[in-house]
Amino acid sequence: MKLAILYGTETGNAEMLAEDLQSALEADHEVSVANLSDIAPEDLDGDTFYLVVCSTYGDGELPASAQPFGAALDAGDPDLSHVHFAIFGLGDSAYPDTFNGGSAVLAAALAQRGATMIGDRVTHDASGPDLAEDLALPWAEAVIAEAATRLGAAA
Ligand SMILES: Cc1cc2nc3c(=O)[nH]c(=O)nc-3n(C[C@H](O)[C@H](O)[C@H](O)COP(=O)(O)O)c2cc1C
Secondary structure (H helix, E strand, O other): OEEEEEEEOOOOHHHHHHHHHHHHHOOOOOEEEEEHHHOOHHHOOOOEEEEEEEEOEOOOEOOHHHHHHHHHHHHHOOOOOOOEEEEEEEEOOOOHHHOOHHHHHHHHHHHHOOOEEOOOOEEEEOOOOOOHHHHHHHHHHHHHHHHHHHHOOOO
């Protein structure tokens, strides 16, 4: 099972987290990192488990680097029934009405096209006490273990 971390960011926090996750995971896994701005829905394959890390901007919307990918999902309505992913959100409870809306929107858009979400969406709160990587690494390890079982291959 290949691993790919895909990040959606506005000001770089999700990119830094994606790189931190890659560093932590690459001892045990082959893992690539890509900005969602460089990925089209048709690039997603069934042999890879996708760890999506996405922030929220505007009024609960996707960050700039994820917007073309989100628009392509809406425009093309692709069949993603072969795709497995997990998602980690970055947000801030200073925006209580739209807290982590970006990762929620993206998870729903992928699931609507048939992609299978592994594990629960886990969210980081920039106003909270936790460092994002302290939540994201246990999340990644748990969903990778579950994906290895579900995809029927060694991680
Ligand atoms: C102008 C602006 C709008 C934001 N809007 C939201 C929001 O609606 N909901 C939320 O949970 N976080 C919101 N955030 C917080 C960001 O998602 C959070 O700071 C995140 O860590 C940024 O990650 P990034 O650098 O990868 O984009 C906003 C931040 C800014 C500066």
